[in-house]
Amino acid sequence: xxxxxxxxxxxxxxxxxxxxxxxxxxxxxxxxxxxxxxxxxxxxxxxxxxxxxxxxxxxxxxxxxxxxxxxxxxxxxxxxxxxxxxxxxxxxxxxxxxxxxxxxxxxxxxxxxxxxxxxxxxxxxxxxxxxxxxxxxxxxxxxxxxxxxxxxxxxxxxxxxxxxxxxxxxxxxxxxxxxxxxxxxxxxxxxxxxxxxxxxxxxxxxxxxxxxxxxxxxxxxxxxxxxxxxxxxxxxxxxxxxxxxxxxxxxxxxxxxxxxxxxxxxxxxxxxxxxxxxxxxxxxxxxxxxxxxxxxxxxxxxxxxxxxxxxxxxxxxxxxxxxxx
Numbered sequence: 001x002x003x004x005x006x007x008x009x010x011x012x013x014x015x016x017x018x019x020x021x022x023x024x025x026x027x028x029x030x031x032x033x034x035x036x037x038x039x040x041x042x043x044x045x046x047x048x049x050x051x052x053x054x055x056x057x058x059x060x061x062x063x064x065x066x067x068x069x070x071x072x073x074x075x076x077x078x079x080x081x082x083x084x085x086x087x088x089x090x091x092x093x094x095x096x097x098x099x100x101x102x103x104x105x106x107x108x109x110x111x112x113x114x115x116x117x118x119x120x121x122x123x124x125x126x127x128x129x130x131x132x133x134x135x136x137x138x139x140x141x142x143x144x145x146x147x148x149x150x151x152x153x154x155x156x157x158x159x160x161x162x163x164x165x166x167x168x169x170x171x172x173x174x175x176x177x178x179x180x181x182x183x184x185x186x187x188x189x190x191x192x193x194x195x196x197x198x199x200x201x202x203x204x205x206x207x208x209x210x211x212x213x214x215x216x217x218x219x220x221x222x223x224x225x226x227x228x229x230x231x232x233x234x235x236x237x238x239x240x241x242x243x244x245x246x247x248x249x250x251x252x253x254x255x256x257x258x259x260x261x262x263x264x265x266x267x268x269x270x271x272x273x274x275x276x277x278x279x280x281x282x283x284x285x286x287x288x289x290x291x292x293x294x295x296x297x298x299x300x301x302x303x304x305x306x307x308x309x310x311x312x313x314x315x316x317x318x319x320x321x322x323x324x325x
Contacts, residue, residue: 069088
C-alpha cells in the first residue's frame with residue numbers, strides 16, 4: 001500500500017522464480033523489492049549460474065524480512081544490486097508487517113557498509129518505526145536483574161483480532177491493547193531492539209532457557225558453515241538436549257567423531273564447532289551437545305522459514321526417540 005500511496009506500482013509474477021524475477025526487474029526497471037533470505041539466496045545462485053549482471057542497476061532499495069541475511073548474502077546482494085540500500089525489518093503479519101528497521105548496507109559510492117550487530121545476547125533488529133510502541137514484558141520471569149522479556153507492541157498497526165475470532169477479549173495475544181509478538185528480546189540504552197528468539201521455539205535444557213536463533217547466529221559465523229538449524233530433543237537428564245543440524249560449505253570436509261583430523265584448515269567437526277561456540281563466549285549450557293551433518297535442503301515454508309517441527313521429527317526418527325508430534 002505504501003508504494004501505491006507514493007505513486008508507484010507493483011510488478012506481479014505468478015510464482016517466484018529467480019530468472020523470471022530478474023527478467024521483470026530488467027523489463028520494468030524495478031526500483032525496490034521485498035525479500036526473505038531464501039529468495040535472496042536463489043537470486044544470487046541464479047545470477048552465478050546464468051552469469052547475470054546488470055539486471056539490478058535500477059534497484060535502489062531492498063527490504064529483507066522473515067529472518068536475518070548472512071554476511072555472505074549481504075555481500076553478494078550489494079554486488080548484484082550496487083545502487084541499492086539494503087534494509088532489514090522485524091515484524092509480524094498481525095502488526096501490519098514491520099515493527100523495526102535497520103540498514104544492513106549502503107551503496108559503496110555513498111557510504112561504507114554498516115555491520116549487522118550480533119552477540120551471545122541476541123541479534124539487533126534496529127529501532128522501532130516512529131508510529132510504533134514496543135515494550136518488554138518481564139512478568140513471570142525469575143531474574144530481577146535481567147532485561148529479557150516478551151516483546152509487546154501497541155498502536156494503530158496492531159490487529160483487532162483474527163478473521164475467525166475477531167473478539168480481542170478472547171485473544172491470548174492481545175491484552176489491554178498490547179499485542180504479544182510471541183518473541184523474546186530486550187531493549188538497549190539506545191532504543192534498539194535485540195531479538196533472542198521465539199517463545200514457542202524455546203528449548204528448556206537443564207532448567208535453563210535456550211533460544212535456537214542465538215546459537216544459530218553464533219554457529220553461522222564459522223567459515224565452514226553454510227546453514228545451521230538448532231532444535232531440542234528429549235533427554236532424560238536435561239529435559240531437552242540442544243542439537244545442531246549443520247550444512248557445510250562446498251570445499252569443506254566434515255570430520256566424524258573419532259576420525260583423524262588432517263589439520264588442513266578446511267575441516268568441520270562437532271569438536272571444532274564446540275570450540276567455536278566457546279571462543280564466541282556462548283554460555284556452556286547453550287553449546288549444542290549433538291551435531292548432525294545435514295546433506296539435503298532444510299524443510300521450509302513457502303516464505304522460506306524453517307519448519308522446525310518437521311526437522312525435529314526427522315532427527316528423532318533417525319535416533320529412534322518418540323517425537324510425540
